[in-house]
Amino acid sequence: MIPGARSVSARLCLLRPANPGSKTSYFLGTPGYDANFAAPHYDSQVFVKKAPGVTTAAALAAVKNLSAQYAVGATVQDQAAYKAEQTKPINQILALIYTLLALAIVIALLGIGNTLALSIFERTRELGVMRAVGMTRRQLRGTIRWESVIIALQGTLLGLLVGVFFGWALVRAQKSQGITTFSVPYLTLLIMIVLAGLAGVAAAILPSRRAAKLNVLRAMVTE
Secondary structure, eight states: BBOOOOOOOOOOOEEEETTTOOOOOOOHHHHHHHHHHHHHOOOSSSOOOOOOOHHHHHHHHHHHHHHHHHHHHHHOOOHHHHHHHHHHHHHHHHHHHHHHHHHHHHHHHHHHHHHHHHHHHTTHHHHHHHHOOOOOOHHHHHHHHHHHHHHHHHHHOOOOHHHHHHHHHHHHTTTTGTTTOOOOHHHHHHHHHHHHHHHHHOOOOOHHHHHOOHHHHHHHHHO
């Protein structure tokens, strides 16, 4: 059905699977489009294949010269610029997600520090006994730090597993929209794990110092 409630007969040339990225359910050749759609006709996108041996820079310069003469105001991009433009909205969403992640990390660090402080308060006598039987201040600080790191890594690993699962599920759900590739950013995940461990060390600085400064005798008689 051609716009204007007019039916025409056309020869079928090709059958193809549905393309989720296409805005129409059919393709017409240029002669058929010109004959059945009212003028003026404009191209929204034109893809150019460079000749063998021509560099990308030379092809881009030649197309820009032509567009300056025949298509004033047109945007000319090479493959890299086109990819960057298409991924820009996704990168903006990722930046927002990373910002929210940073806020969540700050809240988590406060939670870990508060948990360790309460734990030290509740284990005052136990810590005093360990100091009395030979544990040094340095060893006690190390113990508190390791507790903090373990808590941080447990939360991080659980969050990564849940996140990877939901990412895989989202890709599967969007298969009909053309999203079929599921890629796991292993390097990014590894960096997240390392940063989580360092964050755990940072969260334990104040609680570990407080534990190391406990008076041994007073701590042992604390109920």
